[in-house]
Amino acid sequence: MPSTVRLLTPETADPRTPVVVAARRTPIGTAGRALAGLDVVALATPVLRALVDDVGPVAQRPDTVDEVILGNCMGPGGDPARVAALAAGLGLAVPGLTVDRQCGSGLEAVNVGALRVLCGDRLVLAGGVESASTAPTRLALAPDGARVAYDRARFSPDEIGDPGMGEAADDLARERAISRLRQDEYAVRSHALAVANADAGRYRAELVPVGGVDRDERPRAGLDVATLGRFRPAFTPDGTATAGNSCGISDGCAAVALLDEATRRDLGLPGLAIRAVASAGVHPRLPGLGPVPAVQSVLSAAGLGWADVGAVELTEAFAAQVLACTDAWGLDPLGADGDRVCAQGGAIALGHPWGASGALLMVRLFSRMVREQGPRFGVAACAVGGGQGVALLVERVG
Template identity: 55%
Template sequence: MQADNDPVIIAARRTPIGTRGRALARLRVEELASPVIRAALKDAEAVTGAPVTVADVILGNCMGPGGNPGRIAALAAGLGHEVPGATVDRQCGSGLAAVLDAAAAIRAGDRRMRVAGGVESASTAPVRSVAGVAYDRAPFAPAGFSDPGMLQAAEDLAARDGISRARQDAHAARSHARARAARDAGRFDAELVPLAGLRHDDAIGGAERLLPRLPALFPSGTLTAGTSTRIGDGAAALVLAPAGLAPGLAIRASAVVGCDPALPGIGAAGAIQAVLESAGLDLADIDALEIVEAFAAQSLAVLDRIGLAEDDPRLTADGGALALGHPWGASGAVAVVRLFSRLVRAGAPAGTRGIAAASIGGGMGIAAVLEVVR
């Protein structure tokens, strides 16, 4: 499946993810994104052996503040006024969508390097209103379509699929245990850019021991605060280059699909199936998966649909969003940073493959197949 013009990710960094209202709460989106952009570019210069010229900065972002955070972050990172910027909103898939947009520009023939990723400051996101009436979120679907909130959608999915409270608790506990082990072993250190005194994701282990005792969020329901990811502040940045540079992750295939807006949590399943078909691969050909865990029930529903065991060691081997946190617009890019660390930084041989994927509010899914090049 190797292609001569597949772009390659040669550097990948992220901030620690801070739970909304905690350590990173005072940092605006550009203050989160610009340090990781600078760190990723420094890493890229070590690969190329020369200063990197950036053609564009493309960042995913969901909740504002508007004003094109991609461009603002590029300026804040000191890239110069001649470097443009763009912002992508595909909700929880925004960070991965930004990476794929940057890859598409390189694949189309513009061989200049690009920075792509995502950023979200849930803590500083503005309050939105219409005619003076505040609202929590914009609609994910128009009138006439089901448009559940994400908590309700996850609860409905758990009931529809018969996903028990015990199974959800076990899935969340596994995510925390893996993340704690990775943190203690230093497996996050090389990808992190500490900010505001925060050196590690602050949600790791926070709810782990409380899981069996937490009350359900809905009467007679199974969802709890512990089986729902923590809303987070954070950013991730990756440097994409034309084929020929190594080591890195080549972007071999990608897919974006739609699904029923009433069941937004299953979108990643359709995207993973589509990207495997596009790449001519089976799940057995994949060595590592990073699927954004918005909720334990939602994550389990995806795994059931693609036929992957929930304790498969290839899946979020260092813990997922249930333990690390979920900075909406950045999470898809965080998944790619995690694959970069698990595969490229860890010394996996050329040809090792990974998948990054996310389900998306409004009923969508996004996925990419990436392959180690050396």
């Protein structure tokens, strides 16, 4: 059964309600390329500073931020959230917490931040950061006692099944009869939307340039299904997940500022009130289905259905995973629901900086719903290695 916290229903106005009032991110760089010289602190610090500037005087005095919470998967340890808070000049008294729920870490950080505000904090900065380029090189102990190059963390015990995420995406595509063609069509859509939105300047207000980089590196113009059809299976010999319809390994940071509703109202800031958060477990062999019960849980907690939700953001780790979830919800991102699901492009085009990707969904929702005065209700959700899902439901206010 999903673990769900209903913060407040849409009909309830309460001064404690956590509200996202600012959302910022770095450009997303392909690992080893544009942002390769920046570690997690160098990526996170300017984003935190930008959020403080966005919130205004209430946040600009030292020690007025109650907490900094950042998701991170592969970084150096040592609590990067605290180091980045200090580097950003937020004050010696501002604590930092680094959380790891793998690909859902950035969204989990926002969920934890929302609960902190509900419990009495006034201002929390929450999000995620990843630098695949500067992640430490690690060694693991082999069965014979030798030290070998570390591959990845274990997601599940062997007796249950511990597939890599690419292998699991291929299994999911077979399980749910998701064709290679649909996956490639979805990938073409992701790139086309990302390029169009960048060219139209829709990312400009959310971006914090770093290292001389002011534009996402990965999106490609002019991709078509014929081009992607030439890509070979990337993970299993007869699989349908390829480098073309899967995300890229990336560097970047994204974060949001959370205020309580009373302070938001006093400042006159528009935002996204967080109405419910949830986490759920599914079988580790099909982790891509994790968002399905998590999202259903937040909708049920708020008394809403899909007819109420105008914006849906999913981490596009693999096209097969996104399509499996939308199929389960009865949504068609390649057709009638194209203006709802990842309508400004997602991780297949932009990239997937693991610990930051969940927070990137919140930046997308903020841009679509607040900056552009879009739908009233929105959902963000991530699938997580090991068979988990994380979800969050927001309502536009102000």
